[in-house]
Amino acid sequence: MRIIGKNIPDNKCIYISLTYIYGIGKSLSLKICNKLNIYLYKKVCDLDENEINLIRKELSNYIIEGELIRNNSFNIKKLIDIGTYRGFRHKKKLPCRGQRTRTNSKTCKKKKNKIF
Template sequence: MDMKEDEIEKIRDAVSEYITEGDLRREISTNIKRLMDLGTYRGIRHRRKLPTRGQRTKTNARTRKGPKKPMRA
């Protein structure tokens, strides 16, 4: 079941309206870098590798914080 040329063109036009792949990654990373440079709360949380959207960190957030570090005496 092959698609006709006009159907392919419609799909291509629809996809071209969105930011995709490398451009999207670049935009997201520049947005995060901008937040860090401005020194906003979210930027500081990114810099410290902590959750940025209000989650608790006392007991959870292991994915973002990494594996537990042993206590030193």
């Protein structure tokens, strides 16, 4: 079944299936199901059209999928452009939240886009 341009599995519970959408975790999916009075363990294939339309309408109120990815990348680009320390760390592809880099963060230090 497609909701907001994303395929979600039919054979799983609705609150688990909603987590397949980027930007929706378990807590937000539980909140959505409780707000719409939809039984959490109801399978997606058992939903009727009215419930599906209610879910689509509720999801349109949140920033999800491509718009969320675009916002995140724009925020990182803004940090790089204004020259902050976090922007510098993002540009160098290093951890920017205070983690040590002498012994850890080996994967961050590896060259990105290696050609074999």
